[in-house]
Amino acid sequence: MSTLANLVQDLATGGIKVIDLTETLREDYPVISLPPEFKPAWSFKKEVVSEYNDDGPMWFWHNISLNEHTGTHFDAPIHWVSGKDLPNNAVDSIPARDFIAPACVVDCSDEVAADQDFLLTKERLMAWEDQHGEIPAGSWVFMRSDWRKVASPDNYANIIDDTAHHPGPDNECVHWMIEERDVLGFGTECIGTDAGIAMSFDPPLPCHYFMHGAGKYGLQCMTNLDLLPPTGAVIVCPPLKIEGGSGSPLRVLALVTS
Ligand code: MN
Numbered sequence: 001m002s003t004l005a006n007l008v009q010d011l012a013t014g015g016i017k018v019i020d021l022t023e024t025l026r027e028d029y030p031v032i033s034l035p036p037e038f039k040p041a042w043s044f045k046k047e048v049v050s051e052y053n054d055d056g057p058m059w060f061w062h063n064i065s066l067n068e069h070t071g072t073h074f075d076a077p078i079h080w081v082s083g084k085d086l087p088n089n090a091v092d093s094i095p096a097r098d099f100i101a102p103a104c105v106v107d108c109s110d111e112v113a114a115d116q117d118f119l120l121t122k123e124r125l126m127a128w129e130d131q132h133g134e135i136p137a138g139s140w141v142f143m144r145s146d147w148r149k150v151a152s153p154d155n156y157a158n159i160i161d162d163t164a165h166h167p168g169p170d171n172e173c174v175h176w177m178i179e180e181r182d183v184l185g186f187g188t189e190c191i192g193t194d195a196g197i198a199m200s201f202d203p204p205l206p207c208h209y210f211m212h213g214a215g216k217y218g219l220q221c222m223t224n225l226d227l228l229p230p231t232g233a234v235i236v237c238p239p240l241k242i243e244g245g246s247g248s249p250l251r252v253l254a255l256v257t258s
Pocket of ligand 1: 069073074075220247
């Protein structure tokens, strides 16, 4: 049997499970908050066009409006100034092949439960590798934080005294993932790939700055990373093909062997 025929059979028989890493896109979904001098993003809005009524007797549909970076979403290199001149840096020009890739899942849930400002370090990833093997080039690195159990339901961004408090990688860790492991990108269950306190780093938000400057991607606001194995999951995450788009909400699926 061909590899694809095996895949289809394993999906049908449950040998391969599909795990949804996506949060439901809804009007109260928080968007990232920026200092007041910067223009804020729209949050998600939807309004009924017709609902089997005079406006459309047999059909139901919505108009929607949203920022590209709303809900579970993908960050393209063009999102950041460091990636603005790279080739194939927008969601409509990134090679489609990059939207299917393996993931290394680093369980930081204990550390994040103890410290909402937890910073993922190179040493922590090297300790993960001691257990699970080297992070292969072209892999996602996903930081599992079980964030929905940590942040209060009405404060997903965990803003306390005007500062966001959520985990992310430190500057050195970002460089190591790029330069030593050539990862595909970095993914998180929090509202941004950078830690909340990383706005004060030099440069600010190094995961955005250096990852996108190196042509790499981000995934944010995921969920269910606790259902993934440390290695072996295959992530399917094609963003919307927005012309010149800097990112988009998307469905993130993981294929795992059961
Ligand atoms: Mn984003």
